[in-house]
Amino acid sequence: MSDNQEANSGGLFKRFAESMNRGAPMNPSDDRGRMKQVMDNLVLHLHPAKVAKPSIKFTYTWGLGGLALLLLVILVITGVMLMFVYTPDPEHAYQDMLNLKTDVWFGQFMRNLHHWSGNALVVVTLLHLLRVMYTGALSRPREFNWILGVSLLVLVVVANFTGYLLPWDQLAYWAVTVGVSLLQYVPLVGDELAYFILGGPEVGAATLTNFYGLHLAIVPLLIMGILSFHLFRARKDGFSIPRKIGEAQSERVERITTIPHLVSREFIFALAATAVLVVWAILIDAPLEEAADPNHSPNPAKAAWYFMGIQELLLHFHPIFAAIIMPAVGLTMLALLPYMEHTKDGEGVWFHSKHGRRLAVLGLITGFVGTTLLVIADEYYINLPEQLPSLPTIISNGWVPFAWTMAGLWLYWELLRGPLKAAISEARQSMFTLILTGFVVLTIIGVFFRGEGMALDWPW
Amino acid sequence: MTDENGLTRRRFLKTGWYGLGALAVGEGVYVGYRFLSPRIGEGQFGGIFDAGRVDEYPPGSVTLFTEGRFYLVRQIDGGFLALYRQCTHLGCAVPWDAEQQKFVCPCHGSNFEQDGAVLNPPAPRPLDLFAVTIENGTDIRVDTGQKTQRDNTDGTFAVYPEEIP
Numbered sequence: 160m161s162d163n164q165e166a167n168s169g170g171l172f173k174r175f176a177e178s179m180n181r182g183a184p185m186n187p188s189d190d191r192g193r194m195k196q197v198m199d200n201l202v203l204h205l206h207p208a209k210v211a212k213p214s215i216k217f218t219y220t221w222g223l224g225g226l227a228l229l230l231l232v233i234l235v236i237t238g239v240m241l242m243f244v245y246t247p248d249p250e251h252a253y254q255d256m257l258n259l260k261t262d263v264w265f266g267q268f269m270r271n272l273h274h275w276s277g278n279a280l281v282v283v284t285l286l287h288l289l290r291v292m293y294t295g296a297l298s299r300p301r302e303f304n305w306i307l308g309v310s311l312l313v314l315v316v317v318a319n320f321t322g323y324l325l326p327w328d329q330l331a332y333w334a335v336t337v338g339v340s341l342l343q344y345v346p347l348v349g350d351e352l353a354y355f356i357l358g359g360p361e362v363g364a365a366t367l368t369n370f371y372g373l374h375l376a377i378v379p380l381l382i383m384g385i386l387s388f389h390l391f392r393a394r395k396d397g398f399s400i401p402r403k404i405g406e407a408q409s410e411r412v413e414r415i416t417t418i419p420h421l422v423s424r425e426f427i428f429a430l431a432a433t434a435v436l437v438v439w440a441i442l443i444d445a446p447l448e449e450a451a452d453p454n455h456s457p458n459p460a461k462a463a464w465y466f467m468g469i470q471e472l473l474l475h476f477h478p479i480f481a482a483i484i485m486p487a488v489g490l491t492m493l494a495l496l497p498y499m500e501h502t503k504d505g506e507g508v509w510f511h512s513k514h515g516r517r518l519a520v521l522g523l524i525t526g527f528v529g530t531t532l533l534v535i536a537d538e539y540y541i542n543l544p545e546q547l548p549s550l551p552t553i554i555s556n557g558w559v560p561f562a563w564t565m566a567g568l569w570l571y572w573e574l575l576r577g578p579l580k581a582a583i584s585e586a587r588q589s590m591f592t593l594i595l596t597g598f599v600v601l602t603i604i605g606v607f608f609r610g611e612g613m614a615l616d617w618p619w
Numbered sequence: 620m621t622d623e624n625g626l627t628r629r630r631f632l633k634t635g636w637y638g639l640g641a642l643a644v645g646e647g648v649y650v651g652y653r654f655l656s657p658r659i660g661e662g663q664f665g666g667i668f669d670a671g672r673v674d675e676y677p678p679g680s681v682t683l684f685t686e687g688r689f690y691l692v693r694q695i696d697g698g699f700l701a702l703y704r705q706c707t708h709l710g711c712a713v714p715w716d717a718e719q720q721k722f723v724c725p726c727h728g729s730n731f732e733q734d735g736a737v738l739n740p741p742a743p744r745p746l747d748l749f750a751v752t753i754e755n756g757t758d759i760r761v762d763t764g765q766k767t768q769r770d771n772t773d774g775t776f777a778v779y780p781e782e783i784p
Contacts, residue, residue, distance in 0.1 A: 333711065337726070340710035358657040361688070361705065365657055454685060456711035458725035473709070474727065478743060544740055552743060612728040 193418040205390055206421060207397070212413040214398035215421050219294065222428045223287035224393070229429050230280045231382070233436065237273035238375070245325070247371035249364050252327035253450040267444060274445035276436060277319050281465050284312045292496070292591070293519070295505030295584075296399035302497035304392035307385055309494045314382050316465055321374035323463050324367060332451035333460040335370075336362050341462075341469065344478040361453065402507040404516075459613045467605030468598045474613060475537050477557030484561075489594065496591070500584060511585055518581055518589035525571065526596030534604055538615050568594075670701075670759040673780045681715045681733065687763050689749050690715060690722075692733055698777025701749040701761040702735045707768075708742040722746065734777075745769055751778040 176185050181199040184192045194208035213219070244263050245255045259266030288308060291297055297305040324335045339356055343349045358365025400412055448457075462470045472481035505511040510519050547555040571593060575586040610616030668687045676682065676693040683690055683704070692700040702722075706713045711726035721738060722731035730739035735746035750765040757780065769776065 333726075336711065337709045340708075343710075354657060355652075355655070361710070369655075454712055456713075456725050460709075460711050460726035470709075474741060478708075478741075552740065556740065611725075613726070614728070 187418070190416050193416045197417045203417070203422070205394060206417045207394065209414045209416055210421055211398060211400050212415050212420075213401050215424060216401060217424065217428075219401040221286070221290055222425070223283055223290055225425055225428065226432055227280060227283045227287055228386075229432055230276045230283060231386075233276045233433070234273060234280065235379070237269050237276065240269050241273060242375065247325065247367050249327060249367060249451070252325060252367065256326045256328070256447055268440055271440035271443065271445050272436065275439055275443070277322060278464075279436070280315050281319055284315050288312060289595075293510055293588070294399065294401065294507060295500075295503070295511060296507070297497040298500050298503045298506055299497075301392070301396050301399075304389060304396060305497045306494050307389040307392065309490070310385055311382065311389060313490070314378055314385065318374060318378045318382065319465065320463055321370045321378060324362070324370045325374065326447060327367065327451045329448040329451055329455075329457055330446060332362055332453065333456055334463050334466075335366070336456075337460055337462045337470065338466055341466075341473075341478075341482040344482045346479070346483070363453075400507050401509075404508055404513055406508075408503075408507070458611050459609060461605070461609070464602065464606050468602035471534070471601040471605035471609070475534070476560055477553050479553065480557050480561050489598075496587075499587065502584070505584055511588060512582075514581065515585040515588055518575065518579065518585050519592045521579075522589040522592030523596050526593040527600055529567070529593075530597040530600040531604075534601070535615070666763060668761045668763060670761050672757045673699075673753065673759060674757070679733075681717070683715065684761070687749075687761060688712075689761060689763065691751075691759070691761065692735075694734065694777055696777075698775075698779045699751050699753070699759060700734060700777050701751045703747040703749060703766060705747070706742060707744050707746060713746070736771075745771065748776055753778060753780045756781045 173185065177183065179200075180196060183196040183199040187193045187196050197203045197206055197208045244259065244266065246252060256270070259270050263269075291305070291308070320335075320338060323338075324331045339353050339362070342353045342356065345352060354360065356366075356369060357363070358369050400408070402408065461467060469482060469486060472485060475481070476485070505515070510516040543555045543559055544552050547559065550559075568590070572586065572590060575581040575589055576583075581589065604615075607618040608615055668684060668689075670684065670691050676691065676699075678693050678695050678697055680693050681690050682692075688704045690702045690704060692702055694700065704712050706724045706726065706729055708724065708727055708729050711724050713722045713724045713729075713731065715721075716723045720733060722733075722735075724730070724742070727741055728739065729737065729742035731742070731746050732738055735748070737743075737745055748767040748769065750762040750767070752760045752762070754760060767776070
């Protein structure tokens with residue numbers, strides 16, 4: 160029976176349904192039909208028709224890329240819903256938040272779902288990046304896709320930050336004040352840039368208009384564009400194939416059809432994730448404080464949590480280093496990571512090798528202990544501007560601690576490459592782990608261990 | 620068709636096209652930037668404030684102008700300063716602590732003296748100033764559109780009323 164006859168054989172409904180997928184059969188009974196369905200369906204054709212069996216193992220990918228995509232879809236749906244009950248104007252914005260609780264059916268639920276999905280997206284995108292990094296799935300031909308991924312991470316943070324202002328409560332107002340003030344430390348154009356983004360000298364009605372436009376149009380369009388490119392490359396470059404340590408990269412792996420093997424896993428995972436999110440959004444309300452009051456800064460005034468690592472750095476370094484140089488260098492190094500790698504030895508192996516695994520743990524411990532000790536030391540024992548009073552603060556509180564930090568990292572690198580006999584990619588991985596752990600520790604200290612006046616304090 | 624500089628017609632035209640393309644992009648960016656630029660003069664902040672008369676402020680007093688976002692400080696020696704309320708560290712609103720006689724930023728612990736000098740980091744520079752003028756020897760005007768950043772408080776920034784004989 161030819162395709163043509165098949166398509167004509169089942170009545171109008173079947174013919175209509177099949178015509179959507181360029182004539183591919185609706186319930187294919189053989190692999191050829193299943194592959195055709197994947198290729199001819201708009202959504203499914205993001206997948207290859209067949210995938211390597213080991214690549215879709217859950218404990219290899221943890222479904223993180225797919226989860227990020229799911230969160231994005233939820234964010235678009237809930238975000239568009241919220242558009243209809245929100246006015247981006249200081250007179251109304253906060254009242255609209257209160258109305259979500261009392262006047263709008265499922266209003267609070269919709270806001271919660273949007274809020275938690277947005278926050279989860281930052282975490283999930285970062286975890287996705289870590290998974291790719293630690294399984295070496297960023298080497299050729301995937302270098303450029305890594306850059307697209309890092310750009311998406313940045314955009315996700317920008318989307319979160321611009322959305323943060325919209326509720327117009329104290330939390331939003333001061334987090335954005337502090338966040339945009341970081342920009343003022345950009346040399347030469349900093350003040351101009353901050354003024355432009357705020358639409359004036361301080362956070363106000365013009366800022367809300369700007370952030371609304373960015374949050375609803377500019378950033379989502381950019382994400383959509385870059386994400387399309389990201390998915391296109393993921394599809395074209397193929398999935399990396401997991402191996403055990405010491406196992407050779409095999410030429411021939413078993414390939415199975417995407418329907419049902421991959422699609423069913425994705426579907427079940429998406430259902431489970433949605434269920435968790437919905438329950439979470441029902442149980443836990445998105446935070447809302449008093450209405451924004453430009454005359455009273457709360458004590459302490461904290462930035463959004465994903466910027467707390469930088470805000471914590473600001474307590475220890477001159478702003479030019481904490482807010483500009485260190486994040487810029489870190490982000491550039493992160494983006495260029497795959498271009499420093501010249502082999503594909505580590506592809507598909509968690510943490511590269513047995514030694515790589517040990518050294519990654521060493522990086523984790525060193526980063527954790529080192530950062531914690533340095534923060535405590537700086538809080539209670541070190542006050543560089545006072546101890547070096549003859550120097551301008553950019554040197555005493557900038558170049559001096561920066562040089563010490565760099566020297567410490569250099570020493571760690573030499574230790575890895577010398578006595579610990581790390582291969583260059585193992586050393587790089589360990590160094591990355593150390594710096595990332597340091598940043599995470601700073602973020603945790605900033606979020607949980609900083610009380611009034613930003614003094615160290617227990618969270619309980 | 621090569622002249623003495625090695626410039627062919629093809630290369631000349633190609634460079635010309637790139638130049639025109641860059642110009643068009645530049646124009647687009649400029650139009651976008653100007654279109655989106657903040658509109659100046661909105662509301663009251665940014666304009667000139669009438670702060671009353673000199674003799675309303677005893678030496679050593681600190682007075683908040685909420686609308687103008689500034690403190691009018693009268694120093695012990697009689698000079699006037701208008702300090703912008705925004706902390707130079709990360710932009711929090713700095714309250715005046717009358718008991719301790721200093722500005723204490725609630726956000727990140729910066730302290731400032733009465734003249735705006737940094738007592739305690741992380742603030743990188745003293746509180747910014749708005750221009751103060753005293754007309755006819757008594758009427759104080761503060762221009763919140765004119766902001767001065769300073770690296771230290773060594774110079775004389777205070778404005779003194781002229782003695783009227």
